[in-house]
Amino acid sequence: MKSQRLKIFFWQSILLTGSAVVFTIKPVRVVALPIIAAKIPASNQQLLPRTRITKSVTTIREIRRLIDAQKLVQSPTPLQAEVITVTGVKVNSTDKGLEVVLETGVKSDRLQVTPKTEGNSYVADIPNAQLRLASGNTFRQSKPVAGITEVSVTNIDGNTLRVTVTGESSAPAVELFDSNEGLVFGVTSSAITGQQPKPPQQKPSSSENQAPIELEVTAPPETGYNPIDTAVGTRTNTPLRDIPQTVNVIPQQVITDQHILYIGDALKNVGVSAEREPGSQDRFIIRGFNSSFGNILIDGLRGFSLGGSAALNLNNIERVEVLRGPASVLYGRAGLGGVVNLVTKPPLKDPYYSADFSIGNFNSYRGSLDFSGPLTTNKNVSYRFNASYLNSDSFIDFYNEERYQFAGALSWDIDRNTKLTFNSSYGDYNSSLTNEGLPAIGTLYPNPNGKVPISRYVGEVGTTDIITTRLSYKIEHHFNDNWSIENAFGLLNVKIDNSPIGRGVPIALQPDNETLTRRRFVQVGESFQNGTDLNTLVTGQFKTGSLEHQLIVGTEYAWSFVNGYNQNFTASSINIFNPVYGFGGGGTLSNQSSSSTNAYNLGVYAQDLITLSQNFKLVLGGRYDWTWQTNDNKLASTSTNFSSEAFSPRVGIVYQPIKPLSLYASYARSFVPQAGLTATGQAFQPQDGTQYEIGAKADLLGDKLSVDLALFDLTQSNILTNDPNNSGFSIPVGEANSKGVELFITGEISPGWNVIASYAYANPRVTEDNSIPVGKELPGAAQNIASLWTTYIIPKGNLKGFGAGLGLYYVGDRFVDSANTLKLPNYVRTDAALFYRQEKFDAALNFQNLFDINYFEGAFGSTPVNTTVYYGYPFTVNFTLRWKF
Known part of the structure; x- marks a missing residue:
């Protein structure tokens, strides 16, 4: 049955690419x-x-x-x-x-x-x-x-x-x-x-x-640790030194060197913490504020919401970009901390074929293919095909995950001024259980009955199946050397099917310190999300007197639909030291919800990058958004409508006294719509954010090494807090502030020696609230985060191709609850790698958590008895072989 499913998914993916491709590897005639x-x-x-x-x-x-x-x-x-x-x-x-x-x-x-x-x-x-x-x-x-x-x-x-x-x-x-x-x-x-x-x-x-x-001619993906340009900061490919805001890039070479499979492992290289949450999703915290899966873009278009990061597969991703701070001027609704953009692997003009296979502990094995090349003799049509399969257990009892993905891309240079690109992907993520975490007493705090094993599972064994399908196109046309237009469209479908048995979600540990009460959470049928994103952008370059302009004017229309039917039951307790699984009679229905949500967003935006002189550049931008949302309660047969508007400006100045050095200052705002009504029936105002940032960017060693320094001050307003005059209602008057400094170093120090390092300090605190004391730190946000990953590959001689890598990752202590009574301790994790690389063959041995320390990635709760903690992975090793032909 499994093999039949794999065949069906394979042919579905091929059909999604829009054409059938026969791959033939043969020599290509060239003249030197x-x-x-x-x-x-x-x-x-x-x-x-x-x-x-x-x-x-x-x-x-x-x-x-x-x-x-x-x-x-x-x-x-x-x-x-x-x-x-x-x-x-x-x-x-x-x-x-x-x-x-x-x-x-x-x-x-x-x-x-x-x-x-x-x-x-x-x-x-x-x-x-x-x-x-x-x-x-x-x-x-x-x-x-x-x-x-x-x-x-x-x-x-x-x-x-x-x-x-x-x-x-x-x-x-x-x-x-x-x-x-x-x-x-x-x-x-x-x-x-x-x-x-x-x-x-x-x-x-x-x-x-x-x-x-x-x-034979090959065309491998981009290499190196120091990309010089990005599109996420301006929606046009712009040198990083010209952007008055911090942008981080985790390139393909880093993803390969570290054997990165999940987005959270990539973001740890640039001072972003990923806090584990129920459902095996990651809550990304950037500059002290939540920037979770709703802020993920794929090629600049809206990405995942339902299913979150658990459904993400990096097999067809070329690099990961992080725009720190407000991004609403370009992307509309987005959290204050920043957005994450995943750039897919593009079709290549010359043939490129690679295959890799890896095995590791926890019965892990994985294989992937990456094929690309031209389909026509004049190379005006090219393709890319990626496929991957992963099967792995975990340090958690009874856990197994299986995921596979097929992705295709087709690029057509219609003429020298017009290019059309199609992208598609189909992924299936299946796991035997949902990580429910462990009680804080017996892990974070002492338990008189002993320590709870890190491998203990306190939920119920079932299945979670997340199927993700994505289709997109982008067409670009250059009218001349100065003016162009781009139209991009993305379609996303995510389906989640959980076991009808339901999840055993922890509630609280009883006074005997061994009995854990639980609730039974059941998803009835499938939950799913459909979404579309249409963006049209006009780019122009012109002069007004001595000023040079790079202008963009665009419009975006996005729609999403989320549907789900959930039930909660009382459930039998479980002994955390001697668990017996099963819900018994199934429990009594305590509450249920069946709802669907339609959300619409229309935005118009403009930005001008002005060259004032050879040394000064000015960025002026603004975007106006209209949002509508309809929530349908199917059980109560009621419908509620919400709407809001927001203007998001951006101003930045860049001073480049010498070519390798940029000094900048910027101001920007963000917004996120909020669903709900006040006691008087008025819709909540959008949650908005403001950022002031100053910094410096330097390109050293002949542009091979980049050093970025930034200081920031962020304020988030209109946070929902309790209405003191109307019990059970909220009002948008809360406020939080985060000040900090960041340092990033990435690139090549000398031939064969690469580095990517970061340090991020943020101090996010409540500055106004009706229920949380002013001055309390925001939960989940570590004040100090640092990382260092460096590799050295011997560039020549008898040992050419041999190399090693070393990584250190520090996350400071952080509070679990808003009252700041529970705290997770800091930790330092060590990773390492050994390499052997030749032109057609690579071998790598990757170690994660080399010294097998116990550490906590995240937690949630308000008291020790009802707090659940999530361990990070213990010692992990993977051996990878890669062939290029």
């Missing part, structure tokens, strides 16, 4: 060029004829990063000069080094190159040229061949393109060639020639030509 060393003159260079060779060479994979360097500083060029568009960048290896091809579609002699040498880098500026790749407007490739550390092609302003080739010990020698494809930079690597490049004595002879060769 010879490069002869040449010194670079101080003025514009003359293009030499391009020639061909037939010596066997290895073609370097082409990486197209989804980043778009902003064009903010205009170069002084004649107004009548035509801007030539570069539509593609290729990097191919040669017997002398490599070649960089700028595809223009016109004769490259129309491009004027002004070269110079800066340290170990050859830098060439090309006026009247702009980079417009189908997948972004910046190209960057690290370590394409021995002796060359990086090749990059970027737009440095609205009229000028820059090509940078950085050598390991000295600037490489470069010669220019003309070709039918465009302009070719021939680079000679000293590591390949065995000596420093010398000037050529003559041009290559055509008599050296031989027949082209066939070889």
Whole structure:
């Protein structure tokens, strides 16, 4: 039966992609060029004829990063000069080094190159040229061949393109060639020639030509720890240093190195704590405020709500982004702490195939596939297919989870200005029980009867099945080099089916300190959520006098529907030291609810990134939202309607005294609608938030290492609190404030040595409330959170490819209850890894909680007898093999 279900799900996923794809791995015909060393003159260079060779060479994979360097500083060029568009960048290896091809579609002699040498880098500026790749407007490739550390092609302003080739010990020698494809930079690597490049004595002879060769071309995902751009902060791909707000990126390389399977494990790298809650969901706390699963985006569109993080699968996720602080100016309703954006893996232009398999303790085993490549000879249609399967027990008795996912993406470059991308995913998460936690007495506090084992389960064994289906598309069209439009649509369906036996939810520990009272929670039938999100965005670049603008104007319409029927029964107690499972007679029905909720949101927004001068940038933005919500009580046959409006502004200034350093200050607001009525029948005002932030961002070691520092002051208003004049009602007059500082370091310290580290301090406290004393800390929020993860891979020599990683994660103590009477202790967890990496093969051994400490991830309750705590995972080990072919 299980194998039949797997087959059905597989073919469903294939159908979701919109096309059937036959994967064939075979060599691809390519042609490489010879490069002869040449010194670079101080003025514009003359293009030499391009020639061909037939010596066997290895073609370097082409990486197209989804980043778009902003064009903010205009170069002084004649107004009548035509801007030539570069539509593609290729990097191919040669017997002398490599070649960089700028595809223009016109004769490259129309491009004027002004070269110079800066340290170990050859830098060439090309006026009247702009980079417009189908997948972004910046190209960057690290370590394409021995002796060359990086090749990059970027737009440095609205009229000028820059090509940078950085050598390991000295600037490489470069010669220019003309070709039918465009302009070719021939680079000679000293590591390949065995000596420093010398000037050529003559041009290559055509008599050296031989027949082209066939070889395999691969295009792996992005690598490295330090992405330089992101779209989550501005809805356009923008350099991180130009965004006046803190943005963290957990790239694919970190996810791979740490063997990350769950979103909470990724967020621990950037000072975000994930508190466990019933239902195996995570409550993310950013800057002291709850930023739970309702604040998750997928490719900038609304993500999960029902089912929460338990349904998330990172198999098809390229990287995880965190926008800290208010995000309502771009994304509408969003918590004050921040939003998390999951960026899916894009289709690649060149063939890429990988498979991995891992095994670990707790009877864990997992396998995944990642296939991508072109479907047409001209590569205007490409695909991506991801599949994964996981089966694992746990440290909790009787627990087993099984999850699998199929995801497909299809990209079509309709023409050089228009691109259409489809995405789909189908996932099934099945577990044998819901983590109900353990009583605080016997774990957090002493119990005269002894310590409760960490593996004890006090609920009832049943099943939870969460099925998630997601479809989306995005179409982008460039009217010209300055104006474009983008339309994106997402459709989400989540179904949750729990065992009809129901859950045994803990209530309180009795005076004998061994009998735990419980309630029986039953979900009748399926609970489900349907949601859609439609966003249209127009982007334009223009000048008003000496000011340069990057303007976005957009509109968003979102809808969600949630339906569920739940019942609560009295249930038999359980002995926490000698449990006997089963509800007996099933209990007496105490309460039930059957409801559905329709929520609608319409927002219009605009933002302008203004270049005031070469050193100053100003961000002005605003969004207005209208929300409507209808709650239907099916048992009482009643319906309640709520509506609200909110304006969310954003102002930020960035000062860049030198290129690698940005100083900024910003102000922003957020809002979250609140359902319900006051005693007088008025709808609650939205919960709103305000943030003031100042900070600094520095790119060091040739942009390989980034350091971010931020100070913030957040205030959350209109928090619901008890109405002192009307018992049983609430009024939105509560307020909380959080002040703090954050430090983030990420990138490459030296060849082979990478690091991602963070420190976050926040002091969230109640500043106004009718029932909670002013000054109390918000529950679940640790004041201090720190992390360090570093890896070193030996880059050359006999031990090339061997490496190791070490991680330290600190979470400070935090209160469980709003009265601040119960506190979870701090902890330090140690992780480690061993690696062996080759071009076509990887092996890794990952250790989590290396010293097997007992620690608590979260808890809820108000007194010791009714508090439930959740342990973090004990010592865990996984061994992974990965093949690339």
